[in-house]
Amino acid sequence: MTVSEKTIPVRGRLPSEPEIPSHVPPELVMEVLNWETPNALVDPYAVTERALDELPPIFFSPRPRPGVCGPAWVFTRYEDIRQAYEKGEYYSSRDSATFHYLVGERFRLIPLGFDQPEHTKYRSFLNPRFSPRSVAAMETSIRDSIDSLIDEFVDKGACDAAYDFGRVYPVVVFLDLMGFPRSMLEEFLSWGYAVLHSHGNIEKISWGIGSAVKYLRNFVQEVRDKPEDETLGSYIVHGKIDGVPLTEDEIMGMMTFLWLGGLDTVAATTSMMFRRMALQPELQQRLRDSPDLINTAVEEFLRTEPLVNSGRLVIKDHEVRGIQLKAGDYVLCANNVGNFDPDRFDTPRGFIPDRTNNRHFSFGGGPHLCMGVHLARRELRLALGEFLRRVPFFKIAPGVTCEAMPGLVAAPRVPIVWDPSAKKA
Amino acid sequence: MIELTVIDRRGEERAVAAQDGLNLMEALRDAGYDELAAMCGGSCACATCHVYVQPAAGALAPKSELENELLETSLHVRDDSRLGCQVAVDSALSGARVIIAPED
Numbered sequence: 407m408t409v410s411e412k413t414i415p416v417r418g419r420l421p422s423e424p425e426i427p428s429h430v431p432p433e434l435v436m437e438v439l440n441w442e443t444p445n446a447l448v449d450p451y452a453v454t455e456r457a458l459d460e461l462p463p464i465f466f467s468p469r470p471r472p473g474v475c476g477p478a479w480v481f482t483r484y485e486d487i488r489q490a491y492e493k494g495e496y497y498s499s500r501d502s503a504t505f506h507y508l509v510g511e512r513f514r515l516i517p518l519g520f521d522q523p524e525h526t527k528y529r530s531f532l533n534p535r536f537s538p539r540s541v542a543a544m545e546t547s548i549r550d551s552i553d554s555l556i557d558e559f560v561d562k563g564a565c566d567a568a569y570d571f572g573r574v575y576p577v578v579v580f581l582d583l584m585g586f587p588r589s590m591l592e593e594f595l596s597w598g599y600a601v602l603h604s605h606g607n608i609e610k611i612s613w614g615i616g617s618a619v620k621y622l623r624n625f626v627q628e629v630r631d632k633p634e635d636e637t638l639g640s641y642i643v644h645g646k647i648d649g650v651p652l653t654e655d656e657i658m659g660m661m662t663f664l665w666l667g668g669l670d671t672v673a674a675t676t677s678m679m680f681r682r683m684a685l686q687p688e689l690q691q692r693l694r695d696s697p698d699l700i701n702t703a704v705e706e707f708l709r710t711e712p713l714v715n716s717g718r719l720v721i722k723d724h725e726v727r728g729i730q731l732k733a734g735d736y737v738l739c740a741n742n743v744g745n746f747d748p749d750r751f752d753t754p755r756g757f758i759p760d761r762t763n764n765r766h767f768s769f770g771g772g773p774h775l776c777m778g779v780h781l782a783r784r785e786l787r788l789a790l791g792e793f794l795r796r797v798p799f800f801k802i803a804p805g806v807t808c809e810a811m812p813g814l815v816a817a818p819r820v821p822i823v824w825d826p827s828a829k830k831a
Numbered sequence: 832m833i834e835l836t837v838i839d840r841r842g843e844e845r846a847v848a849a850q851d852g853l854n855l856m857e858a859l860r861d862a863g864y865d866e867l868a869a870m871c872g873g874s875c876a877c878a879t880c881h882v883y884v885q886p887a888a889g890a891l892a893p894k895s896e897l898e899n900e901l902l903e904t905s906l907h908v909r910d911d912s913r914l915g916c917q918v919a920v921d922s923a924l925s926g927a928r929v930i931i932a933p934e935d
Contacts (some may be wrong), residue, residue, distance in 0.1 A: 488872060491872065492871075492872040492873070492874060494874075529876065530897060530900055533900065533904060534900075534903075534904055537878075537903075537905070538905055538906050538935030539904055539905065540904070542906055763865035765868065771871060771872055772871055772874050772876070773871060773875075773876045774876075775870055775871040775876050779877070
């Protein structure tokens, strides 16, 4: 496996970049150019490996990331990232994922857009719907969604594991959970794609998030006029905290946040999971031989596919590794490096399906740890287990290079083939 | 140090000396119990440091409303359920039996 030669830290100030705060030492201002470039490696994240040798543990990236953060300190080491997630007195997530600000909306995302103690209040309201108990009750319907997709292609000997499978089943689960009509699947995905995969193109992001917010406002109005039902959408629209009905802004903050979180991450992780198994046949065989490894293997797929690097806002001056951070600075937690920190993980670049003590950052960390963590895990475990049980040994379709992007776009196409006559069930 | 008896998910029992001033989740991590995921790092946000605590030296400080809510979301909640990150290692814990709850 060769690692791309394009890790070129660009030192100094780039033209047309926003103001870099005066306390940032010029020698720490640099940009990494290849972390989000598609490549054909078995492990697309291998491009971040040289960060440990070639970049300072903390550097300053002048490139703003619309909707995520402005020019930011990039934390690459596990321990620093952990502190950024866990130390709420120094780091706030209030400006994270503020794509809707681009279209003039000013409501705050809930719960991510709030710090303690408001955060806890909102999280307590939503937590029961995402608990292990609630997710366990969804297992049958998740499994049905997965199985009905497999039914469609299992006899054909070919499918696109990303487009036909990974992209679809988590969104179907999400639509059902929220009470959105299943007919919205393609439109939601195209809006979501525009928001999350436009590489900072403000027009495209604005179109995607604007379309979603407009749809959600109408949806909220419709749900309000109907009696309360079992869906999460209805629970929110008719919701009360301490006996007080949620405000319009609170409802939109929750609906928009769930919409952003519900579409893409499990889909992208699934696609990457199947891509890796197709490119690494001995791994696929091992998981087929030992289905009891599925739970730990899913965790290892998650660790090695850190799709999201989270932004945080510094809210109190302090020093990290001798560097002065000031209130108002942004921090980008480079989970795509921290998840492979050798100080934390043995054989960090290896894929170890039975790895234990696997506390990675693919769900973030601290109080804002992904609310959908139990749902995501269960979806991934079911998808992996059912697929391997029902679909014979597969490989990448002939002649396809199957590039992946080490980030949210992940692997939009993973065409795979198998021998349908080898089918077991 | 506070002496505890810890029972892991395989049912294996071991004496553990826990450092005063830590919380129980941290003490179990320090003692090598990696199976305690504690994903949120002790922020009382995830319920993955779920343990059953049977004190021997009187009652522990009561659970907060938030801890209770989180425990209620687990498939394995019992009367003696606690979140390790919310239990202080102090004399009230001396001699307690601590059982690591099944994974959710």
